[in-house]
Amino acid sequence: MPSLIRMNCGIYWRGNILSVFRVKKTLLLKKVDGEMIKNIIMKTGGFSMIQKRLAVFMIAVFIMSLPAVANALFTNEVKLTASDGALQERFGFSVALSGDGNTAIVGAHMADVGGNTDQGAAYIFTATIQDTTPPTITSTNPTDSSIDVAVNTVVTAAFSEPMNFESINQNTFTLSFNQPVAGTVDYDPNTMKATFIPGSPLLNSTTYTAAVTTGVKDSAGNNMDSDKVWSFTTIASSNDTDGDGVPDNEDDKPFDSTIATPMAVTGTGRIVVDISVNQGAFLTNVQTMSDSDPGLNQTGKPADHQFDDGLVSFKVNGVAPGER
Incomplete structure (x- = not known):
């Protein structure tokens, strides 16, 4: 089994993600098994960051996934390359990963920039996490x-x-x-x-x-x-003894036309309509509805506002206009 030193590469370990930095663009990792990586990690203090610069000319950066079983083969997941890469710019000489693993900074310390030879550059790569979870x-x-x-x-x-x-x-x-x-x-x-x-x-x-x-x-x-x-x-059909519009089997006050308790259309309980303080007044046409009912004028309603219990409409009878 070849060692990492003879493979002339560096590694960076975080969680179950292994970064391998190679001199060559082709990785020959099929002979590298999980047990060997485990031994290297254990020698350096467990599952902590390990970074070894064992190569001078690093052209490509490969992010490898370490399977959760020993002696498993590695597979290449991502290959990072410079968008304007050139020969001998030494892209990959230094690499850093963010704590969440979603951002990588790859150095190319001999990259030419704007006509300046060997000025050096750093490339920032951001991982996009794709949502593949179905809704429920x-x-x-x-x-x-x-x-x-x-x-x-x-x-x-x-x-x-x-x-x-x-x-x-x-x-x-x-x-x-x-x-x-x-x-x-x-x-x-x-x-x-x-x-x-x-x-x-x-x-x-x-x-x-x-x-x-x-x-x-x-x-x-x-x-x-x-x-x-x-x-x-x-619910079963029922009489409306007090004529307020709410069936007796839904009304806590089925014989009192000054108080109605219709069920909220959202199933959150009953809505109480009480005009009993108005002498001679009585209710009719009591009904509840959703705040998004197409029969309602929605003009002026805040886009982020919702009436959790819905709305209630009713008619008050026996009260002259302007009276309370």
Whole structure:
């Protein structure tokens, strides 16, 4: 087995990355195994930086990956060369890596610069880490197998990372029972959450299936690995005894038209509307909605603002204009 000295090269060790600096542009490392490197590292105090300048003329820098098994062969991952390299400029005579391993500075101490012979130069290389991790859905609303869901609910899916909003649409985010549900789809980049807004209230006592397909992509262009499918069942129909617009089985005050407690469309709980201090006043048409509902005028709404519980609209009756 040849030694590193006879191979006439220098090495730099950080974590599981080994940098090998060679005189020749072709590395003959197939005879170099992991056990030999391990022995060299152990002799120099364990997994710390090792830098040996054993070559005078270093033309190329190779970043090698050390497999996690002994006696494994090295494979070439990256070859760094000067963009304007020239003969005898000694590119690679000195090399430094940043602590995170993403930036390398390679010296060429005899490089000609601007007509100045042997002035020397340093080249900076920056590694770009490519995102290849597929996105996932971290939570949904309603959750899978939920029951007694309000018929005016919106359906949401929260993602694990920023998404390509153009990939989230009515084709990739759907709602259905025995037929597709018409609606609109919205994506909020601040919360990384997609929302399906049904075009009309859902049916009572009905099981719906929501689905987000692998057609959705993250901002790096990675698709989800598999479809996300979940289901929920809406609440049974009920009378509205007090006529405020909220069914009795959703209203904490079903016999009091001055107080209504409709369910938030985002599933976060009930919203309380209370006008009981106004003598003779009563509520009608109480309903909740998403803040991204297409029926709302979104003009002037801050781009980074979201109403987590949605909005509520209602009509107050029995109060003259201007009275409180």
